[in-house]
Amino acid sequence: MFPAIWKNYILPILSRPAQFQVAGLCYRAAPEGLQVLLITSRETRRWILPKGWPMAGLKASGAAVMEAWEEAGVKPTSKPPKKVGRYRYPKITSGGVPVDTDVDVYAIEVGSLSQDFPEAGERTRQWVSAQEAAERVNEPDLSALLLEFPEQIRGTNPAPMPKNKSEAQS
Template sequence: MPDGRVCQVAALAYRLKKKRPEILLITSRGTGRWVLPKGWPQIGRTFAQSAQREAYEEAGVRGDVAPFSIGTYTYEKHDMCEGECGDFVVDVYPLRFSHQEKNWPERGERRLEWVALEECILRVEEPGLKVLIAGFNPDKITIG
């Protein structure tokens, strides 16, 4: 990124429960904070496909991903190697949940919880992510 921030991608995995969206939150491995599944863009995949892959690797979640980001948020990471800290900008891609695999690469390393939008906003720490979640409307998402 031109401003020195490192780009990551995140999956906003959602499902409808009684016509109301629920968002999948997972805990980060380092600090145990509630976050979206996120990681690095992968060579040979679009950002959306990379976000979809992170949802599987970190939470076992499968589903259809929207091709366009619903926005970005920023955060600082302080638990990097040798005391370094980094500034990250994260592109967020909605992923419509279809099912969860029985096994996945990071199973047992994180807690997972489906929560209502209001609860999700309370749990995540990044102000920009709170805004994205508050404005999330699955009826306005085009997938595929």
Template sequence: MIGRWLRSLRAFLRPPPKVQAAALCLRANAARKSGENEVLLIRSLDSGRWIIPKGWPVKGESLARSAAIEAWEEAGVTGRIGDEAIGWIRYDKRLKGGLEEPCEAHVFVLTVEDEARDYPEAGFRTRRWFSPERAAEKVDEADLADLIRRFGV
């Protein structure tokens, strides 16, 4: 009884999530006759987990445009970004000093048209293309895995 009450109190006191913009980067897999897309994942800077490009909204830009900017900065890809979010992922962002901040990243599909060798975070990030099923297995967030499975095909 007390444990349930403490969980309720913790949820009540938790601040609302901060909004972020994220890009689910897709490209056609020309080697496969099925036409299945490939999904681009990058390594996070802190833990090395496989993630999609995401970050804080850019002042004066829409969330969709902010997601496209993050895809360029973190993964070196450009292309056509969807106008509408396909969903969102909730997670706790680790801040400096060990604190965590709840975030809700709105995810937009970016159809990749160009992939650069040189981009702002090229020296810090690893990027790799995966089949949708393999990408869904690589990410830690269940809601992100679901979005990849639904929209990565």
């Protein structure tokens, strides 16, 4: 029985190349300092960055912007997204099998947040410091990236975003 499990389940997982996704590390300057936007995943409700699969006809950075819109209602500033790192996590497939997935992360400066976006009723979003974001996410590599982010972005002068009550916690 064990040889069949090894051959049919374990070996394919070990030999499978990593899949690829893109994520938006959405940020703004606030009176309290640099903030990043976290959202909850739809099923497990854990804190994540908006992310998804590459899209035909879009560069990876464009796909990251599109995911940030669909999952978090992000309307970016005119500043182009900038790749700031990569992390790996075990994505659980629909069959329950974990598959290593590499995620390229793009910094996206937020101009505003929409209250009406495709996944508005499915996710919670929240502005937090990079330090708090690093503590909330489950992926160690993403946590490290978030801790380094303020230093990476420091020279780019993010534009302060007006803070109103509807955007403070949403």
